[in-house]
Amino acid sequence: MDKINYIFLILALLAEVIGTIGGFGSSVFFVPIGNLYFDFHSVLGLTAIFHFSSNLSKIFLFKNGLNKKLLLQIGLPSVAFVIIGGLLTTLVNSTFLETILALFLIGLSLVFLLRKSLIITPNPKNAITGGVLSGFSAGLLGTGGAIRGLTMAAFNLEKNVFIATSAFIDFLIDSTRTFVYFKNGYIHQHDLIYLPFLFVIGLVGTYIGKKILFYIPQDKFKKISLLLILGIGLLTLINIIAKQYTTS
Template sequence: MNNLSYPFLLLALLAEIIGTIGGFGSSVFFVPIGNFYFDFYTVLGLTAVFHLSSNLSKMILFKNGLNKPLLLYIGIPSVLFVIFGSILSKYLDGYWLEILLGFFLIGLSLLFLLKKNLIIQPTHKNSILGGVFSGFSAGLLGTGGAIRGLTMAAFNLEKSVFIATSAAIDMMIDLTRTIVYYENGYINTKTLIYVPFLFAIGLIGSYIGKRLLVHIPQTKFKNLSLFFILIIGIVSIGKQFF
């Protein structure tokens, strides 16, 4: 118990709540936060484990059906390319992966902030491409939910169906990358001690996020989340040079 970082656990809970309300998923906050406490590879392992419980809870809390076509067109390429990204991460230095993550977060936040009416056409081709890029990003950088969310938004799904379908796809991704990360050596004793706590945080954070979602205008909160992501991206790059 003395080896646990309680501030990290508290921030993980906050990341789960904000990720649920904002619609970007917790990893976009969890990964850069984790990098302040652990090396990048350990954070990748922790993220995969954390997401398993997070997505399971979302599938239970938002269980009003799944969009099976999207589960197929986005889910399958996501799983295939998360394997590729997870394997590639082993051969890239964690220093450069953190910098790449910072630029990814900055680019992602600016894209959503400046292109508020950005629309992707709801086609099978775009669904597959969204799955490819979100899966690869999840495997390499630990986060890809925002890319998948942008792709799925084109299909104008009912909120609970959107969250349940996204969580189901994410579950497929996390089960796959957990195996690869384990083989890479990212999941070790340092990681496993946090598993029961992160599992509980995933359930509690998703529940709190769902309750708050009813009372908070998602559009306004989404913009606030994007500013957080932008700041986190800048800080992630800055800490590599100072």
């Protein structure tokens, strides 16, 4: 047990709670946190497996809110492109892609926060495009929930519907990319010691997040989601700069 990093586990619990409140899953926080303690490929493997428990919890707790139409429009292209992204992780420089993702999240969330009248048309084309981008990002960077969150925010879904649909899509993505990461050799035996802890964290964090979400008014939900996405982008960018500074 002396090999367990308990600070990492506490931060993972926090990531799960906030990810549940935001509605786009814990990976957007878990991946930057994990990169502080593990190599990038190990984080990809841990994230995929961790999400099984957290998404199963969300599906159970929010099961009555599923939007089947969005599940198909966003979920199917996400599954297809998570495979492509996962296979490309062995070929593409991850630091460059993380930087692009961070800048994209910061820029897009600021646009929606500062220009509240700006609306993405909630149509099938935009839903499919969001699914492609979020799936590809999830496979390549380990996190695509924030992009999916921005896409789903355009549809102004009730918060329980938002979370349930996002969790179902995430579950399909994680089921697919786990096999790809296993094939790539990213699921390491020495990291498996964390799996029982992460499984419990997924259940407990989701439950806590749902309880907190009960007290958040619907009209504030979209703004909170966008602020969390902005924070994710800033955290990712700071982490990248810190890594470059320490290696220079």
